[in-house]
Amino acid sequence: MATAAAHQTARAQADGTAGAGAPLEESARATAYEAAFDAAVAADERIEPRDWMPDAYRSTLVRQIAQHAHSEIIGMQPEANWITRAPSLRRKAILMAKVQDEAGHGLYLYSAAETLGTGRDELLDKLHSGRQKYSSIFNYPTLTWADVGAIGWLVDGAAITNQVPLCRCSYGPYARAMVRVCKEESFHQRQGYELLLALSRGTAEQHAMAQDAVDRWWWPSLMMFGPPDDESAHSAQSMAWKIKRHSNDELRQRFVDICVPQAQSLGLTLPDPEPRWNEEREHHDFGPIDWTEFREVLKGNGPCNEQRITQRKRAHDEGAWVRDAAAAYAGKHTTAGKA
Secondary structure, eight states: OOOHHHHHHHHHHHHTOSSSSSOOOHHHHHHHHHHHHHHHHHTTOOBOTTSOOOHHHHHHHHHHHHHHHHHHHHTHHHHHTTGGGOSSHHHHHHHHHHHHHHHHHHHHHHHHHHTTTOOHHHHHHHHHTTSSOOOGGGGSOOOSTHHHHHIIIIIHHHHHHHHGGGGGOSBHHHHHHHHHHHHHHHHHHHHHHHHHHHHHTSOHHHHHHHHHHHHHHHHHHHHTTOSOGGGOSSHHHHHHTTSOSSOHHHHHHHHHHHHHHHHHHHTOOOSOSOOEEETTTTEEEOOOOOHHHHHHIIIIISTTHHHHHHHHHHHHHHTHHHHHHHHHHHHHHHHHHHO
8 A cells, every 4th residue: 555655755766865876867757756646646645736747647637627617607607697587686696696606616726727737818718719628518508597496406416416526636726626616516506406496386387497497407417427437538547546536427326316305305306217216226227318419519519509608708808808907917016026
C-alpha cells in the first residue's frame, strides 16, 4: 500500500534531495515524479496545483471541470426564462437566488480550471465555438412553471448524486469547490421537490402540469450520468486516478433508487413501466434509455442547442465592457502599487 511517506520520498529523490549524489537524469526524474504521483493517488492524498501530474491527468481534469463549469452557466438559461413569470414574489425570490447560485458555481469551477494552467477566456472560446460540451440536459425547453420544479428535483438531484463523490476527488481545488457546490445544490433539490409537491396537491390542472413536467424530464435526467459504462471513453481512467469514485451506471442506479420512493411521496408517477424493486439485486429495475436521443443532443440536434449557445455568446459579447473595465481597474491599481 502506498503511503504519504512513500510519496514524499519519491519526490525528494526526483528533486535530488534524498541521499547522496547528483540529481536524477531527466528520464529517471520523470519516473520518480510519476511514482510520487501514483503513491499520492493510491494513498488518497490530494494532488495540488504545484504538484507534478501526468499531462493526461491534467487534460482530463480540464475537460471535466470545463464541461461542469459550462453546464452551470448554460443551466442558468432554462430557469431564468421563468423569473419574470414566477407565480408569487416568494417563488421569484427563490428562483433568482438559485440562478445566482449557478453563476457562482461556474465561477468556482472556472477558477479551479485556472489552477491547471487553462484560462477562462480559452475555455469560453471553446464553449462558444463548439469545441467543448456542456450537459445535454440543458438543451431541453422549460415549457411550464412545473418544469422549474422538475429541474430542481430531478436535474439537481442527479447533479448531487454525481457531484457528492467529487468532494473526494484526487485534485484538491476541484474537490474543495465541490463542497460548497453540493451544499447549495441540496437546497435547489429541496426547492424543486417542494414546488412539485405544492402543484401535485393543488388543483387537477396543477397536478397534471407537474406530472407532465416529470414525464418530460425523467429520461434526460437519467442520461445526465453519461453513456453506459461499456461505452464511456473516460470513466475507467478517471476512476483509476480517483477523479471519479463511481461509474456512470452505478451513479444512475443510485439516482433511480432515490427517486422511486420520492415520486411516490409526491403522488406522481415516473414515465417508466418497469421501475420495480428487485430483491435479488437489492435495487430498482428500470427500462431502457434511448441513447440515440442522447447522442443526437450531444451532436447539437437537441430542441434548444442553437438557442442556448446563441444566447450565451450574446451575453458574453454584451458583457465585454464589464470585463474591460474590471481589467483596467485591476491594471491601474497594480501600477499604483508598484509606484
